Amino acid sequence: MAPESFEDSADYVQSLARGLQVLRAFSHDMASPSLSQVAERAGLSRAVARRLLLTLQHLGYVGSRGRSFYLLPRVLELGYSYLSSLDLTELAQNTLALLSERVGESCSLAVLDGSDIVYVLRVPVRRVMSVALGIGARLPAYATSLGRVTLADLPEAELTAWLRGQKFRAITTHTLHTTTALKAELKRVREQGYSIVARELELGLCSIAVPIHAADGRVVAALNVGMPYADDAPARAVKLILPALQDAQRSIEYAIQHGSWQPHMALTRAYA
Incomplete structure (x- = not known):
């Protein structure tokens, strides 16, 4: 199934895809982006980006300082699971x-x-x-x-x-x-x-x-x-x-x- 076709199927979990987009918005050159910067990089509205960031913060993957967000060490678990396999x-x-x-x-x-x-x-x-x-x-x-x-x-x-x-x-x-x-x-x-x-x-x-x-x-x-x-x-x-x-x-x-x-x-x- 082509990627575009799968995204229109009932099996596609849009919220999960968007959450991963938010995580990928962080980088070496933007380690502590603002909400607007995350939304722009992830291609999402500010409202959607905010909900996803708050969810990731609740789960321990993201922290916040003032108006900026930053990744927490728990994110490493995602990559380490792959490396350890x-x-x-x-x-x-x-x-x-x-x-x-x-x-x-x-x-x-x-x-x-x-x-x-x-x-x-x-x-x-x-x-x-x-x-x-x-x-x-x-x-x-x-x-x-x-x-x-x-x-x-x-x-x-x-x-x-x-x-x-x-x-x-x-x-x-x-x-x-x-x-x-x-x-x-x-x-x-x-x-x-x-x-x-x-x-x-x-x-x-x-x-x-x-x-x-x-x-x-x-x-x-x-x-x-x-x-x-x-x-x-x-x-x-x-x-x-x-x-x-x-x-x-x-x-x-x-x-x-x-x-x-x-x-x-x-x-x-x-x-x-």
């Missing part, structure tokens, strides 16, 4: 720590969620982006190495539908932002088994990612290493970082398939 994050934690130590750069694990990739695990070394990235942070999938290795695994019909449903823009002058260019790049990623994105999301950023496969071969997540951009960064990423990334990939996939963690031996060697 993924053995993946627990099994990958040690591998990311070893990988980060080996290459001396920040490492991340993310999953595809609609138009975005969502970070589910991260070991930061230094801040290489202008925005702070943490668990739950979202970035546009089409402009990230994490997103591209995940998208490259989609069946052709599913990928075509995904591309058709997106609105692309040139985030920087280097961003691939047309369907034709992205399809060609995803084909290349599928063939080579990794993705490099340089200066497409931010001018000072370069990253390289590999897919994480489940036992049945499906890509269930993506693993990357991010680094400051330099002219030799892409070549260095392929020559020096990709082998370490692939060792980590094998370690995490082993853990997924066997339910226990065993580091790939190369991960314990010093990075040169």
Whole structure:
């Protein structure tokens, strides 16, 4: 059933959908919005937004200070329920720590969620982006190495539908932002088994990612290493970082398939 059709059905709970819209109105750049700001961001009337905020406040998900509202720690339970259902994050934690130590750069694990990739695990070394990235942070999938290795695994019909449903823009002058260019790049990623994105999301950023496969071969997540951009960064990423990334990939996939963690031996060697 198409999303629009389901929203007109008797099974669709509009109040629940609106409540989630209100929660999504909070963000890093608007941590304590006013009622009017929440209503505008959620696309709701002030009266509806007010009732939903008061309900969320009663349930312990939202607090208020004067005319501003803010999220309370209980909201984390919603995300933690998802993360705790993924053995993946627990099994990958040690591998990311070893990988980060080996290459001396920040490492991340993310999953595809609609138009975005969502970070589910991260070991930061230094801040290489202008925005702070943490668990739950979202970035546009089409402009990230994490997103591209995940998208490259989609069946052709599913990928075509995904591309058709997106609105692309040139985030920087280097961003691939047309369907034709992205399809060609995803084909290349599928063939080579990794993705490099340089200066497409931010001018000072370069990253390289590999897919994480489940036992049945499906890509269930993506693993990357991010680094400051330099002219030799892409070549260095392929020559020096990709082998370490692939060792980590094998370690995490082993853990997924066997339910226990065993580091790939190369991960314990010093990075040169």
